[in-house]
Amino acid sequence: MDQTNAHGGWVDLHCHVLPGLDDGPAELAQSVAVVQGLERLGFAELHPTPHQYAGRWTPNRAQCHAAAAALRAALVAAGSKVVVADPAGENMWDELLAARHPTGAQPHYTGARAFLLEFPRDALPPQLAERLFELRLHGSLPVIAHLERWPELADDPARLGSLAGKAALLVNLSALGGLGGWSTRGRARRLVLKQRVHAVTSDTHGESDLPFCKAGLEWLLRRLGPAGARQLLVEGPRAILAGEIPEA
Secondary structure (H helix, E strand, O other), rough: OOOHHHOOOOEEEOOOOOOOOOOOOOOHHHHHHHHHHHHHHHHEEEEEEEEEEOEEEEEHHHHHHHHHHHHHHHHHHHOOOOOEOOOOEEEEEOOOHHHHHOOOOOOOOOOOOEEEEEOOOOOOOOOOOHHHHHHHHHOOOEEEEEHHHHHHOOOOHHHOOOOOOEEEEEEEEHOOOOOOOOOHHHHHHHHHHHHOOOEEOEEOOOOOHHHHHHHHHHHHHHHHHHHHHHHHHHHHHHHOOOOOOOOO
């Protein structure tokens, strides 16, 4: 057994494992291989988050649920015990989200007020703390994906602190393992060690991401120990799924 799986039971709130919907696996067999790789690392429950990105990927509810059903059936046939939850979505901060959020129509995690949110690569939204507060007033919990990608936020304690109580914050396990380069890795690790994030997720798009996830998990277990890893990979995700911001 992989030593990173010695504890396991991990819950993944951000992964692209459904076939044919976005920039994740194109075919069902590829999806099965990715999920099996995550299972070997100790993941027991996956919450698929296909992109919702105006002009690029906008799979509808029926398409997402059909892909999830096909994946579940294939995993059972392959002997996997991983639970694939009903799909959520990775909602880009764009005109599609702006049209949806007043009525709460953006894809949420099952049974929760929480929804996954990402920002454009080139710039963070202006007045970010205020905008996130507005989303909270609508009864939703924004869950910010891969915080390590925005140094202007992650490396600014005051700006990052202004988000307290307004959003749950995630970093990628693969970034902890080196995907994205040494600068991104260092930023992700600092955020974890300074207890500025609420959960760690794989953001897996394919089998090529798995070695980075493994390296990130090894680092997490080495630096935080089993209890610290469990907080970020089980307890934190469970709280977010309940619509709560966990203690960092």
